[in-house]
Amino acid sequence: MEKIGLPMPVLRTPTVDPGEEFTAHSEDALLDTFDRRARDLRISLTDFCNLRCTYCMPEEGVEFMSRDSAMSGDEIVRFVRIAVEKFGVNQVRFTGGEPLTRKDINDIIAGVAALEPRPNIALTTNAIGLDKRAAGLKEAGLDRINVSLDTIDPETFKTMTRRPFLKRVLEGIDGAKAAGLDPVKINAVLLPGLNDAQAPDLLQWCLEQGLSLRFIEQMPLDAGHSWDRTSMITAADIFALLEPRFVVTPDSAPRNGAPAEKFLVADRRDPERILGDVGIIASVTRPFCADCTRTRLTAEGRVRTCLFSRTEVDLLTAMRDGASDEAIANLWKGAHWKKLAGHGMDTDSFEQPQRPMSAIGG
Ligand code: SAM
Numbered sequence: 001m002e003k004i005g006l007p008m009p010v011l012r013t014p015t016v017d018p019g020e021e022f023t024a025h026s027e028d029a030l031l032d033t034f035d036r037r038a039r040d041l042r043i044s045l046t047d048f049c050n051l052r053c054t055y056c057m058p059e060e061g062v063e064f065m066s067r068d069s070a071m072s073g074d075e076i077v078r079f080v081r082i083a084v085e086k087f088g089v090n091q092v093r094f095t096g097g098e099p100l101t102r103k104d105i106n107d108i109i110a111g112v113a114a115l116e117p118r119p120n121i122a123l124t125t126n127a128i129g130l131d132k133r134a135a136g137l138k139e140a141g142l143d144r145i146n147v148s149l150d151t152i153d154p155e156t157f158k159t160m161t162r163r164p165f166l167k168r169v170l171e172g173i174d175g176a177k178a179a180g181l182d183p184v185k186i187n188a189v190l191l192p193g194l195n196d197a198q199a200p201d202l203l204q205w206c207l208e209q210g211l212s213l214r215f216i217e218q219m220p221l222d223a224g225h226s227w228d229r230t231s232m233i234t235a236a237d238i239f240a241l242l243e244p245r246f247v248v249t250p251d252s253a254p255r256n257g258a259p260a261e262k263f264l265v266a267d268r269r270d271p272e273r274i275l276g277d278v279g280i281i282a283s284v285t286r287p288f289c290a291d292c293t294r295t296r297l298t299a300e301g302r303v304r305t306c307l308f309s310r311t312e313v314d315l316l317t318a319m320r321d322g323a324s325d326e327a328i329a330n331l332w333k334g335a336h337w338k339k340l341a342g343h344g345m346d347t348d349s350f351e352q353p354q355r356p357m358s359a360i361g362g
């Protein structure tokens, strides 16, 4: 579509033979064979969640990991320290499952905030309970927050999350603003026939509330494996949904490897007055794999080089067996070296990972 207007990203070609056995390269960095360098660490704090979003978790029968198999707060801070000191990681995002269900989250954030050099610390949350936690999180050192909210209609919220908790989420967002967390970004996934037609209302509400909205294309990471490429709401669909009410123009500010393409928004009746922005994360139709700077740890301390990885490397067992920082860093480097060029969602050989999004960390 014309307004998206940016060139389609292309995958990189390998700089070395990716099949080559890894012998720890001497550079203090997380590199892969496509010459990408990861500086952005996403850590899942838990696979537990108090919502059951249909695109993420099954309705029932979820088996959560045991408390012992999850990383402790000290183990998490040690992994982040290794990533900061050995790989130059400068961004850490805590996610889940629902990260606020971890009682020690403030201690984890404070531990990371005390590292030298201090990385930027972000959190992705469903905001339940955030009204009471936001001030403490900010005080601990939280820099940025993303709240997931797909609709402001209570019935649709209940259908999509299988829980009647919209009011609690809205209170959480108010709490984040009151605590001075700025900006508060909103993540929304649109599902056909459920909340897609509400996209303009959600954007309008976010603009009025001073919140920065990002639409995320639904990815095949639902526990029910019901994702359908032919019916998912694409970035192009989102533009078509917004167009009758808004004028949406590409933001010329550099993207700097960020997954969201940013656009400035004005009301169609007053197109000169910019009201705010909206982002589109088009992971399916416009993948940004060639510029990916991420590495991920699951709550059990396993490295995943991509949301769609089919393999994981267990760092936590090595840590618990007494491995040195150096040895852990080498295991991590070896895992990252094998990062694939792209997620391959649009290829015939694509297979959905066994873990749903809640157990990977979105
Ligand atoms: N529970 C927290 C939350 O919902 O913000 C953090 C974890 S959640 C897995 C992180 C993000 O992943 C949320 O913004 C959610 O909307 C997104 N997500 C979950 N499943 C997804 C899917 N199948 N496709 C695209 N985004 C998804």
Ligand code: SF4
Pocket: 049, 050, 051, 052, 053, 056, 057, 096, 097, 098, 126, 148, 357, 358
């Ligand atoms: Fe829970 Fe977040 Fe998954 Fe929704 S998207 S079920 S809030 S982990």
